[in-house]
Amino acid sequence: MAHRAHIIACAERIFAEHGFAGATMSRIAEAAALPKANLHYYFGTKVLLYRAVLENILTLWLDDMDPITPEADPAAALAAYIAAKMAHSRNRPHASKVFAAELLHGAPELGTYLRLDLRRKVAEKSAVIEGWIARRLIAPVEPRHLFFTIWAMTQTYADFDTQMAAVLGIDKLDAGDYATGTETVIRLVLRGLGIAPAGETEVSDIMTQQRRTA
Amino acid sequence: MAHRAHIIACAERIFAEHGFAGATMSRIAEAAALPKANLHYYFGTKVLLYRAVLENILTLWLDDMDPITPEADPAAALAAYIAAKMAHSRNRPHASKVFAAELLHGAPELGTYLRLDLRRKVAEKSAVIEGWIARRLIAPVEPRHLFFTIWAMTQTYADFDTQMAAVLGIDKLDAGDYATGTETVIRLVLRGLGIAPAGETEVSDIMTQQRRTA
DNA sequence: GTCTATATGACGATAGAC
DNA sequence: GTCTATCGTCATATAGAC
Numbered sequence: 001m002a003h004r005a006h007i008i009a010c011a012e013r014i015f016a017e018h019g020f021a022g023a024t025m026s027r028i029a030e031a032a033a034l035p036k037a038n039l040h041y042y043f044g045t046k047v048l049l050y051r052a053v054l055e056n057i058l059t060l061w062l063d064d065m066d067p068i069t070p071e072a073d074p075a076a077a078l079a080a081y082i083a084a085k086m087a088h089s090r091n092r093p094h095a096s097k098v099f100a101a102e103l104l105h106g107a108p109e110l111g112t113y114l115r116l117d118l119r120r121k122v123a124e125k126s127a128v129i130e131g132w133i134a135r136r137l138i139a140p141v142e143p144r145h146l147f148f149t150i151w152a153m154t155q156t157y158a159d160f161d162t163q164m165a166a167v168l169g170i171d172k173l174d175a176g177d178y179a180t181g182t183e184t185v186i187r188l189v190l191r192g193l194g195i196a197p198a199g200e201t202e203v204s205d206i207m208t209q210q211r212r213t214a
Numbered sequence: 215m216a217h218r219a220h221i222i223a224c225a226e227r228i229f230a231e232h233g234f235a236g237a238t239m240s241r242i243a244e245a246a247a248l249p250k251a252n253l254h255y256y257f258g259t260k261v262l263l264y265r266a267v268l269e270n271i272l273t274l275w276l277d278d279m280d281p282i283t284p285e286a287d288p289a290a291a292l293a294a295y296i297a298a299k300m301a302h303s304r305n306r307p308h309a310s311k312v313f314a315a316e317l318l319h320g321a322p323e324l325g326t327y328l329r330l331d332l333r334r335k336v337a338e339k340s341a342v343i344e345g346w347i348a349r350r351l352i353a354p355v356e357p358r359h360l361f362f363t364i365w366a367m368t369q370t371y372a373d374f375d376t377q378m379a380a381v382l383g384i385d386k387l388d389a390g391d392y393a394t395g396t397e398t399v400i401r402l403v404l405r406g407l408g409i410a411p412a413g414e415t416e417v418s419d420i421m422t423q424q425r426r427t428a
Numbered sequence: 429g430t431c432t433a434t435a436t437g438a439c440g441a442t443a444g445a446c
Numbered sequence: 447g448t449c450t451a452t453c454g455t456c457a458t459a460t461a462g463a464c
Contacts, residue, residue, distance in 0.1 A: 018319060019234070019236065019318075021233055024439065026439080026440095035449050035450080036440090037441085037442080037448075037449060037450080038447085040441060041448075046441090100374075103373070103377050104233075104314055104315055104373055104374075105232060105233060107380070114377055114380035118377070141398060141401070141402075142394050142398055144378075144382060145398040146398065146402075148367075148371075148374075148398075149367045149370070152369070152370035152374070153367060156366035157362075159314070159318055160362075162317055162320050162321045163321065163332070164358075166321070166325065166332065166333060167328065167333050167358055167361075167362075168358060169333060181359055184355060184356055184359040184363060187406060188360075191405055192402035192403070192405045193405075217429095239458065239459085240456095240458095248430090249431050250459090251431060251459090251460080252429085255429070259458080260458065
């Protein structure tokens with residue numbers, strides 16, 4: 001139903017801005033231009049609405065890892081993964097913030113998802129990384145910690161955009177800031193894994209390719 | 215006064231676990247083993263107590279950057295900075311989480327600090343990085359984005375420890391996990407900047423040195 | 429300074445008309 | 447399905463005894 005999707009989109013923003021407890025049903029209703037009672041008609045309780053927002057977000061997250069396969073070129077696959085995560089940070093910053101706040105507070109609603117779905121996916125993709133290491137395609141690294149650092153570097157462009165804008169002395173990050181961030185992260189990771197040349201050409205090529213497929 | 219410090223320490227944990235709105239004065243009072251009214255006697259309002267917690271945290275943050283000076287060896291200085299940030303993530307996870315939640319929600323209480331103190335400090339240290347690049351000591355990088363990624367990678371070990379434990383299939387991160395994280399981040403950054411050898415000896419040396427000075 | 433008891437207001441949720 | 451009016455609960459904050 002279109003109404004549910006509209007309420008979820010508005011609730012995502014309010015939850016991102018105020019946190020679960022700080023968001024109120026009447027503020028969400030106001031954002032959605034609906035009476036408060038309608039939210040309860042569609043979702044029952046505040047917690048159930050919050051869960052609907054989280055589930056809506058999760059569908060985005062896992063699929064980003066798909067380019068990481070044993071046959072793929074490590075540099076291209078990792079660059080594509082980083083670029084996809086950065087694109088989400090730019091296009092769905094509220095989603096990233098809701099997810100971050102949920103993790104910060106111990107993942108009360110998402111614990112099971114983390115221990116089952118996410119853990120399985122990371123185990124699978126870590127095996128791919130281990131294979132690349134064994135074949136000497138990339139330098140040795142603990143694969144799960146590699147994922148932790150990639151998630152951190154990419155999601156920080158959504159979660160902590162306020163801090164970045166303050167440090168950069170601007171009101172809001174623009175397209176150029178996200179491009180610089182994407183290049184910075186890709187270069188750190190690829191050179192950190194010993195799979196980027198000293199020159200800058202190759203990373204720029206990957207960036208261009210990413211922009212075409214986005 | 216000792217009472218104030220004790221209340222701030224307990225409040226830090228409750229704010230970290232539940233967020234600003236989700237934390238209640240009575241829960242903080244319970245954690246501090248004091249009647250609720252005493253909190254208001256010492257801090258006036260919930261917002262003022264929250265500000266006291268934040269200010270207490272800020273004193274920790276900025277000083278970590280001090281090893282980054284023009285004369286320092288880039289590899290040693292950056293490794294020391296990363297190790298210091300990782301140590302804070304391990305020893306003061308609640309502080310990191312309170313700070314992260316404040317940023318997530320747009321830094322309503324900390325906006326001025328970010329635009330003045332933090333911005334000035336980052337500008338100063340970015341000039342050091344630019345100097346290293348000009349002298350060909352490290353590969354070119356946008357210095358402020360380098361800081362963004364280092365903050366992200368180190369603070370994620372405090373902020374998202376729940377997610378890491380779930381992915382690793384353990385209850386809680388232990389000393390070995392933080393050590394692996396520190397080595398992973400240091401290697402990514404140093405090799406990403408072209409200042410670490412292919413072998414693993416040098417990073418291990420820095421780790422050992424860090425442990426001695428910690 | 430410390431505590432109990434309470435005033436005041438806002439929140440989530442629902443009843444019930446349309 | 448949609449909305450207005452309202453109930454019960456729990457939060458912050460304070461009054462006032464000790």
